[in-house]
Amino acid sequence: MKDIIIVGGGYVGLSVAVAVKKAAPHLDITLMEAAPEHVWEKDERASAIIAAAINMLKTLELWDEIREHAQPINDMIVTDSKSGEPVKPVFLTFADRSETSGPFAYMIPNVAMVRALRRAAEALGITIRHNAAVTALSNDGAQATITLAGGETVSTRLVVACDGVRSRLRDMAGIRTVKFDYGQSGIVTTVAHERPHNGRAEEHFLPAGPFAILPLTGNRSSLVWTERTDDAKRLVESDDMIFExxxxxxxxxxxxxxxxxxxRRAFPLGLTLARAFIAPRLALAGDAAHGIHPISGQGLNLGFKDVAALAETIVDADRMGLDIGAIDTLERYQRWRRFDTVRMGATTDVLNRLFSNDIGPLRLARDVGLGIVDRMPGLKRYFIEEAAGRTMHDKPKLLAGETL
Known part of the structure; x- marks a missing residue:
């Protein structure tokens, strides 16, 4: 019987495996990935990783490999305008000038991050199985058993579901969700440009949704472009001239x-929150537990916060001789992550509804609000620290840069 089976081979599943195995090398961990072996290498996206999550990557000894691909975000501007306006008035600016704490976030290509995690997992002796889709989940109280597509069954003390926002494991466990479809899609692509971005991120609030320009290494930027779903589909399928x-x-x-x-690809946008993060012998992490709007750039970082809390819960329980898959053990993880996740989901929902429109009175109110914040250095500094994960209450050790 395995100690832990992790379902899902993305950054969350790999991070849980690496974090736990480094602290508790005696645990037998297997990662099940439904996709073929090299699919992850085709991911062209990049993600904004906050300072607290960078602490975790450093503690797990992954940062030295990743940092050559990482672009620090030095400052950020926020505008509110219409799509075709040649000049976009800036209502809010953020600059992280702290010499001691470093940048509040870095842009990192997903491929570079997953590659470093996979190498670490293999070096630690973590088994990674590809083409291993899970078709059934059962639980007899003492252990959980998963059934693979070929009929093979594997028993374990704990299953960690990291299989995405449409998690099959979550459904198999009978965990219900709160769901809302925004009728929007996020177009993701990369552009090269003549002039340097100097590490500046831009968030342009347009009537159809936010248009984010996020700096990459060199004269390149990653775009997260929100449009109504029908328009996004039309743009992605259009020829290069129309798209450009x-x-x-x-x-x-x-x-x-x-x-x-x-x-260029388009991803449907919505809000998905699991009503519970745990079930007997099962824990949800990453998008399996929550899917939020990218307006705040916090979706992936919520997953890293899950990783840090879940890994610490498992390792502490193992050291005390407790059952790592028992529901009372997993309750600690759920208490740790549930409030923060619901708060972030509610925040992104309100922001998206407030800014994804061209209603005159709303536009005036939000622009006045942005202008007021811009004139309050202390409040802006708090928002930067909050976005970087530095103000997180009861911060897990890995996010504080401490070993488990």
């Missing part, structure tokens, strides 16, 4: 000529 024309209308010309430097 619409892109320029929103991006502007402040960084010079733009060139597409990657493929």
């Amino acid at each position: 024309f619409e892109l320029e209308r929103r991006f502007g010309h402040h960084l010079g000529k733009l060139t597409l430097a990657g493929g």
Whole structure:
């Protein structure tokens, strides 16, 4: 019988495996991945990783491999305008000038992050199985048993579901969710530009949704472009000339000529919150527990917070001789993560509803609000610290840069 089976081979599943195995090398951990072996290498996306999550990557001894691909975000501007306006008025600016704490976030290509995690997992002796889709889950109280597509069964003390926002494990366990479809899709692509971005991120609030420009290494930026679902589908399927024309209308010309430097894909946007993060012998982590709007750039970082809390829960229980899969053990993890997740989900929901429209009175109110915040250095500093994860209450050790 395995000690832990992790279902899902993305950054969350791999991080849980590496964090637990480094602290408790005697535990037998297997990671089940439904996809073929090299699919992850085709992911062209990049993600904003907050300072607290960087602490975890450093503690897990992954940062030295990742940092050459990482672009620090030095400051950020927020605008509110219409798509075709040549000049976008800036209502709010953020700058993280602290010489001691470092940047509040880095942009990191997903491939670079997953590659480092996979190498660490293999070096630690973690078994990674590909083409291993889980078709059934059962639990007899003392152990959980998963059934794979080929009919093979595997028993374990604990299953960790990291299988995404449409988690099959979550459904098999009978965990219900709160769901809302925003009728929006996020177009993700990479562009090259003539002028340097100097580490500046931009968030342009447009009537259809936020248009985020996030700096990458070199003269490149990652885009997360929110549009109504039908418009997003039309744009992704259009030829390059039409796509680049619409892109320029929103991006502007402040960084010079733009060139597409990657493929383009659209992802449906909605709010999904699991009503429980645990069940007997099962814990949800990452998007299996929560899917939120990318307006705050916190979705992936919520997953890293799950990793840090769950790994510490498992390792502490193991050291005390407790059952790592018992419901009372897992309750600690649920208490740790549930409030923060619901709070972030509610925040992104309100922000998206407030800014994804062109209603005159709402637009005036939000612009006045942004202007007031911009004139309050103490409040802006708090928002930066909050976004970086530095103010998190009862912070797990890994997020504070401490070993388990």
